Structures are given as structure tokens and as C-alpha cells.
Amino acid sequence: MGRERLVRPREVARQLAVSRSTIYRWFWEGRLKGVKLNGGTLRILESAVLEKLAEAD
Numbered sequence: 001m002g003r004e005r006l007v008r009p010r011e012v013a014r015q016l017a018v019s020r021s022t023i024y025r026w027f028w029e030g031r032l033k034g035v036k037l038n039g040g041t042l043r044i045l046e047s048a049v050l051e052k053l054a055e056a057d
Contacts, residue, residue, distance in 0.1 A: 006045065006046070008043065009043075012032070015053065016049070016056075
């Protein structure tokens, strides 16, 4: 099993055509899966981004 790619909130916001604030809110609400790295940096799982894109279709 390969490692999942982690995506920066800025890139996710661009892909989903929403604001960065929305990405953070969705993460805290549990609507987007991601991880908080050391130092508080947030990364979103690529699979979660793909799921959101599929919902939009």
C-alpha cells in the first residue's frame, strides 16, 4: 500500500473553487479528511479532495 498524497489547503481551495477558509472549516467540521502536522500545519488527504470533486458532479 502506497502513501497517500497530502495537499495544501491553498491547492485544495483552488481545485474545489472555494476559499481557503472554507477548506479549514470543512476540515474542522469533519467534511474533509486531513492531518495536522507538527507546528499546526494542515494538509488534506488527496482522496478526500477527489471525493469532494465527485460529489460536485
